[in-house]
Each structure stands twice: as C-alpha cells, then as structure tokens.
Amino acid sequence: MTNYDNKYDANDKYSLRGRVFQKLREDILSGKYKEHEELKEVAIGEELGVSRTPVREAFRQLELEGLIQIIPNKGAYVTGITAKDVKDIYMIRSLLEGLCARLATDKITKEQLEEMEENIYLADFHAQKGHLDQMAELDNRFHDILYEACDSKLLEHTLRDFHRYVLRVRQKTLATNTRGRASNDEHRQIMEAIKAGDAELAEKLANRHMINAYDNMVKNGLKEIYGETTEEGTQADTGSK
Amino acid sequence: MTNYDNKYDANDKYSLRGRVFQKLREDILSGKYKEHEELKEVAIGEELGVSRTPVREAFRQLELEGLIQIIPNKGAYVTGITAKDVKDIYMIRSLLEGLCARLATDKITKEQLEEMEENIYLADFHAQKGHLDQMAELDNRFHDILYEACDSKLLEHTLRDFHRYVLRVRQKTLATNTRGRASNDEHRQIMEAIKAGDAELAEKLANRHMINAYDNMVKNGLKEIYGETTEEGTQADTGSK
C-alpha cells in the first residue's frame, strides 16, 4: 500500500535517502544482511559515506516494507521470514495473480503481449542450456509484465510488494531446472489464455501457477531452510473454487 | 507489506515520530487535510511542537502508506483516491476477505466468535435506533475481528491496510441505514457459516459482501464525489467464480 502512480519515484535514486534505501533493500534481499542481524545507523552511514539522517529515513521505509524491525531506542534488525509467512504469501498471491491475469486479459497491450511471448521463447532457450540465473530473471520479468498489463496501479503495486518479499526464499529453492521448465510451460499457458481472450481460464491458470510454485518449494526443502513447519500439511490449499 | 507481528509497535505512540505519524494519518483520513493539500515540515512541526526531524520521518512513512506523495525538493502532498482506485481495492478485498473468512473458519477462537455474535447483535440494536456512527464503528470492528481470526499476520495486515485506505470514502457513502442493515445481515450469514464450519460458504459470502458494499457505493454516488468514472460500467465484477 504505498507509492503507486508516482512519476517522481519516491525511492529517488538521486537523493541520498533513496540510494541508501535501495542499497539496503537489495542487500537484505540478496542475503548480505542476514536475519536478525542488527543494522547500526553510523556503520551504514560510514559505509555509504552519508550521515545518519538519510540512513534513519531509509530505515523507516524499510520497516514499513517489512524488511527490518525497529525497536525503539534499541536498534534495527533484519526481519526473518517464517515458513508460515511464505505459505500465506503464496495463498494471497495465488488469488491476486489470478485476478491480475483476468484483468490483463482485457487490458493487455499488443506490445506487452509480444514481450510475454518473447520472454517465454527466451526462457525455453535458457532452460535447454541450463542457465538458471537467466531463467530466474525471465521469471521475474514475466510476472512484472503481467502486473503492468492488469492496468491497476494498486494491484500492480501490491503484487510487486509480495513478489519482492519472497525473492529471498525463491533464490534458494526455485533453482532447479525441472521446475524452471514446468514454470515456463505454465507461463505459456497463461499467455495463450490471455491471447485467446479467455479471462476465466487465465485466472485459473495463474491461480494454479502459484500453487504449483509453492508446492515445489515445499518439496525442495522449504522446511529445512526455515526451522518452522507449516501448521497443516503441505498442500497449498489456495484454490478459490 | 509492513510491520506485522511487531510487539514493539513501530508507530510507537511514545516517540515523537510515532505521534506525528499517527496524528497526520488520522488527520488525512478524517479529511482535515484535503486532497492535494501541501504539508510543510516546519508548519506541522510547530503545530505539534516538535522539530523537523520527526516530522520528516513520519512523512516517509505516510508516503509508503500511500497517504501522501513526496516530490523531491518540492513538497509533500496529500494523495487523492480515484474512483478507479476504490473499485480496484474492492476487487482485491473481495478475494482477500473471502480467503480470510475461509481461514478463519478453522482458526477462529471461541472468544472471537462470541465477540462477533455480540457485534452483530449490537449492530441490530443500533440499526433500529438509526445510530449511524455506532453502526460504522461496529462494521469496522467486525472486519477487524475477522482479520484477527484468520491467524495470518500477513493477510491481517494487508487487509487492514486496504480497509484503512478506503475509510475516507466509506465515511461519505456508507452512511445509509438501509445498507447498514443489509451489511449487518451479511455479517450474520458470514458468522453463521464460520460457526457451522463451512469454509467454502464463508468465503463465498465474504466475497459477495464486498461486492455488495461496492455496488452500494456506486449507487449512492461514488462518481459524484470523485470526478472520474469507473472505466467500465458499474458492475463490480469481482467474483472469483
């Protein structure tokens, strides 16, 4: 619930605060700062060559994005993601990506559809070659295109938030070639449903795509990475029908 | 996507920043600061008797909550909500409140269920008396209970965000007695489905509840309040099946 439709990007890469914010977000998501690690204002400031003020403002934003937790008068700590959190996010995303696909079916532009096709074609190529990094990149981009295509700044922004939030986990678990191929196949089906103008089908496929992604994560050892267990079985149970 | 499961509330009411944040949020939501109004750091600071630093930090948070837009080196402006935004929010909420009701069916505690029943009973009373303010209050509380009952900090927080965001609009449009009664009837049906353990039905009813709420807003002049029109007809079209 944040700054959508903001042609002056608030996370302005030209202001110090914006640069600190982006840098810290990237470092947290990439794993440079680990869970429960403490972030100290002066240390970060010195590392980036800025004073405490922009760092503090960036901290406040990171907190609202859920990446750190600030305990008053104590410090800022990188928040952890529990297995339960991941499950909840995928349940929510399943519904919202479905909605997004449904809306996009009517709203998508020719250019966006073409980029989708290109994306899928390219992903096929990299899947054959076993280029996992490129696969992940294309996967991200596919969803970004979908978010843009739904023509709802609010939905787009919400989905981007969730998507970014699980990137930390995905990097560790989605990096199998078999899932990469399956995922791209699902992308193709979604794209074709949109292309055919079948909004209902597009929604169902997008729902299912998220459930499959989650189930795959569970299979590939989500529990081993995060100590806690999903409270009830492994089935995603996110279907809306 | 913000600070869930935070026992030290980040919007700490004991820190100046937290107080400024809460005060400004309330003032924006209540309409004291109108759309596109500029908020100046020194003016706000003097009004609340604090310096610019806590005000600036509060601004950054308000921006991430979507309540103001900060244009670098220019100023902070209260953001407007378009009719399209409202429609999008209700589409999203329809799905997520449905999910929430479905999860709550398994997770709700006896105390929460009792508070729900009490809430509905009280709302019946106030509906008869025509107490619109109390009705609105109870309506808010009903949804809060539901959010708590789903046992997902993430979903709870997301729904609270959206709910708070449309409060500005709702205050102006939901204040009709007939809708109040209908809404409470729908609350009762949702509650009874949860009580009966019928998760599927609870989800459907909660979906429908949001669609009805939105349709009512459209009927009661959402367009007149916000200059723009919903891009396609008036039907909510938020059903997931």
Add this chain to the structure above:
DNA sequence: CCTCGTATAATTGTATACAACCTTGCCATT
C-alpha cells in the same frame, strides 16, 4: 564464585545549523 549495582560506553531520538534547490517576483531589455 556468583550476584547485584553503578558507572561508563554505545546507540538511538531529537533539535538545529547549513547547503542545495526551486519558486517567485521584480527589473531591464526588446
């Protein structure tokens, strides 16, 4: 040897000073 308390250090919270940028209005030039 352990525990509690106090003092000191470290860190965050707030205020203020200074710099950079944008806006505005006046004046000169055409």
Add this chain to the structure above:
DNA sequence: AATGGCAAGGTTGTATACAATTATACGAGG
C-alpha cells in the same frame, strides 16, 4: 507591453551537535 534573466525568499536535503535511553563491564559485597 511582453519576455527573459537575475536575485531574494522559502522549502527541502543533509550534516552535526546534544539529549535520552540502553547495553556493557567492572567492582564490591555476599
């Protein structure tokens, strides 16, 4: 009279100084 440029005022961006709070370490007492 219209326009362009320049200067002055105001607002935000950043840095730093000071206050308040918390963590740590050391020593005294048991």
